[in-house]
Amino acid sequence: MKILVIGGSQFVGRAFVTEALARGHAVTTFNRGISAADLPGVEAVRGDREVPADLERLVAGRHWDAVVDTCGYVPRVVGEGARLLSGHADAYLYVSSLAALRGWGVDPSVDDASPAHDCAPDAGPDDGDYGVLKAGCERAVTRHFDGRTLLFRAGVITGPYDNVGQLDAWLWRLRTAEGARRRVLAPGNPDLAMRVIDARDIAAFGLRCLDEHRTGPFVVASPEGHTTYGEWLAACAAATGTEPELAWVDDAFLLGHGVTPWTDLPMWIPDAPEHVCMWATPATRAEAAGLVCRPAAETVRDTWAVLRDRPLPELPLVNTHGHRSGLAADRERELLTAWDARQRPAAPASRT
Ligand SMILES: NC(=O)c1ccc[n+]([C@@H]2O[C@H](COP(=O)([O-])OP(=O)(O)OC[C@H]3O[C@@H](n4cnc5c(N)ncnc54)[C@H](OP(=O)(O)O)[C@@H]3O)[C@@H](O)[C@H]2O)c1
Structure with missing residues (x-):
């Protein structure tokens, strides 16, 4: 063609x-x-x-x-x-x-x-x-x-050369998860399902559709069960070669402390019915027409392969459309300190 x-x-x-x-x-x-x-x-x-x-x-x-x-x-x-x-x-x-x-x-x-x-x-x-x-x-x-x-x-697209920066921001954060920064603030629910799709899979499917003279609208997203937030961060750690301690902080705490879903903690949305349906839209017609999605870990690994030799950037990343991705190190530290203080059991009352 x-x-x-x-x-x-x-x-x-x-x-x-x-x-x-x-x-x-x-x-x-x-x-x-x-x-x-x-x-x-x-x-x-x-x-x-x-x-x-x-x-x-x-x-x-x-x-x-x-x-x-x-x-x-x-x-x-x-x-x-x-x-x-x-x-x-x-x-x-x-x-x-x-x-x-x-x-x-x-x-x-x-x-x-x-x-x-x-x-x-x-x-x-x-x-x-x-x-x-x-x-x-x-x-x-x-x-x-x-x-x-x-x-x-x-739906949400990512992969090598992603110019939004959400996956990049997680990869850079996990890359620094060593020493004093080993503990990483992870948002919400590790079981939250994510139907993120690799741009390369969209391209392969698009060219196939054009070859086959298909027309009309297609939802284009990865299949049910593609990955979860916990698996996604684990894949980022594996790709960057670190062994972070993930501190899963709940949605209410994050929202109560002014953390902005999606941008401060990339791809995080609060686990509530009115939000999680962002990830729920099925790609039924595309799957029937042959959409194939590679494993999420492959997307993460290949994206890191493009980034790995670049100088370490400060978070948040800001792309050309002004989209912000990631928490500044100080802000993450401050949130983790507040989270620990909230969880610490109250000191026993004095008996004297
Ligand atoms: N990222 C996601 O999660 C997501 C989700 C759903 C849908 N989408 C859709 O996916 C599409 C692709 O996103 P993307 O981020 O790859 O695209 P993008 O950043 O909007 O496009 C960049 C490309 O378009 C060219 N371009 C920009 N303005 C132009 C102009 N006025 N005339 C000619 N070329 C121009 C750029 O080259 P120059 O700057 O050199 O001109 C560059 O090659 C978008 O339509 C977006 O709405 C994205």
């Missing part, structure tokens, strides 16, 4: 490019050349998807079997690109999000058939939050590639 990847130099796009090249496809990437270098072996076209003249230069004289769009956030922008591309590509795979689904994160029954948020296909950046706008982007793509669109509603 001839494939155009919009993005293509970073994380999910990079995973698509790597997988496509390995399968012998011809790949064009389209990006501004700001975030990262393009992979060898691609035809790299420089441009900004928000600039119509750049898109016109991209499509001139080219035709692709499929477009893979990994960086679409604003319906109006995605729609304008899809309009221009519609005569130059046969299919369009749009990487969307579970957040596009109405009820996701609060309703445990959300699945492949759930409706997306209401959002116009020509909405602008201020017309909704991330999930609402992703729903508008889905409509924008479908408007121009009707019957030729794949919508991947992805």
